Every structure is written in structure tokens, then in C-alpha cells.
Amino acid sequence: MKHEQLWAPWRLEYIQAGDERKAPLPLHAPHRGETDCFLCRDAAETPSAANLVVRRGASTITVLNRYPYNNGHLLIAPAAHKSRLDELLAEEHLEVAQTMGRMVVVLEQVIRAEGFNIGLNLGRIAGAGLPGHLHWHVVPRWNGDTNFMPVTAGIKVIPQSLEALWQALNDALSAV
Numbered sequence: 001m002k003h004e005q006l007w008a009p010w011r012l013e014y015i016q017a018g019d020e021r022k023a024p025l026p027l028h029a030p031h032r033g034e035t036d037c038f039l040c041r042d043a044a045e046t047p048s049a050a051n052l053v054v055r056r057g058a059s060t061i062t063v064l065n066r067y068p069y070n071n072g073h074l075l076i077a078p079a080a081h082k083s084r085l086d087e088l089l090a091e092e093h094l095e096v097a098q099t100m101g102r103m104v105v106v107l108e109q110v111i112r113a114e115g116f117n118i119g120l121n122l123g124r125i126a127g128a129g130l131p132g133h134l135h136w137h138v139v140p141r142w143n144g145d146t147n148f149m150p151v152t153a154g155i156k157v158i159p160q161s162l163e164a165l166w167q168a169l170n171d172a173l174s175a176v
């Protein structure tokens with residue numbers, strides 16, 4: 001059997017993080033200026049490769065997932081810290097949906113995604129890692145993208161660095 005090297009440097013930060021980094025975030029909604037929520041922190045900043053913010057809309061934020069399931073894994077969230085669907089204004093619902101549609105097209109163009117899993121984990125019991133701030137996952141898929149690595153070695157191969165992907169998406173979004 002041929003041995004191949006797999007490179008996924010962004011996973012090291014998560015693997016080496018202490019329990020406090022991996023501990024669940026508080027369930028309360030932070031007040032303006034509170035920094036417990038990475039989406040709130042990122043929403044306040046200008047989109048950049050450093051914060052992995054791909055796009056900031058009037059009421060949404062799109063960021064690259066630091067611990068992606070697949071290359072191009074995005075999080076799309078309302079900019080306001082809201083934990084329930086019934087808290088969203090009609091304009092926020094609409095912009096989230098429009099942003100998901102636009103990012104699907106951009107991901108098809110930039111990384112040639114052939115399909116997508118799009119979903120929301122609503123509440124900690126449903127798997128939300130950040131239950132206090134709604135966010136939708138947009139996970140690009142390709143024919144044959146499943147392989148033996150997740151099953152036999154617990155490894156998912158991500159073929160592109162987050163920085164390179166951010167640059168490619170930023171270039172595509174700037175061109176429109």
C-alpha cells in the first residue's frame with residue numbers, strides 16, 4: 001500500500017486547544033461588545049483573510065468554517081446575535097436565503113462543487129456548536145468525495161488551505 005502525506009494545518013489549532021477552547025459557549029445572548037461569540041466578533045470586523053470573513057451583507061455575515069467538513073465549508077449567519085428562527089426579521093430571513101443562493105453559485109464557479117449539503121443545527125441537542133447564534137452550514141460536495149479515510153483513520157482530507165480558498169472566493173465576489 002502506498003503511503004501518502006495529508007496536510008491539514010488548521011486542524012492542529014483545534015487538536016491542541018485546551019478544554020476551555022472546546023467547552024460549549026454560554027447559552028445566553030451576548031450584549032453588544034461581548035466577545036464570547038466569534039460570529040459577533042467577526043461581524044464587527046471588515047472581511048479579511050485573517051478573520052475568514054468572506055462577505056458582510058446588510059444583515060448577514062459569511063465566514064469560512066475554521067474546522068471544515070469539506071473544502072469550501074461556509075457558515076452564513078445573521079449579523080445580529082439571535083438564537084431562534086422566530087427572532088429573525090423578514091429582511092434577515094430573506095438575506096440569509098439570498099446569500100446561500102449566491103454562495104452556492106460562487107462555490108460552483110470557484111471550486112467546481114457539484115452538490116451541497118445546506119443545513120441549520122437549531123439548539124445544542126441538535127448539534128449546534130454555537131447555539132446562541134443562528135448559522136447555516138453550506139458544505140460543498142463532489143461525486144466520489146467520500147473515501148476510506150474518515151472510516152478507517154478518522155481523517156477527512158481537505159485539499160486547499162483556508163487562506164487560498166478565502167482569496168479565491170474574495171476574488172470571485174469582487175469581480176461581480
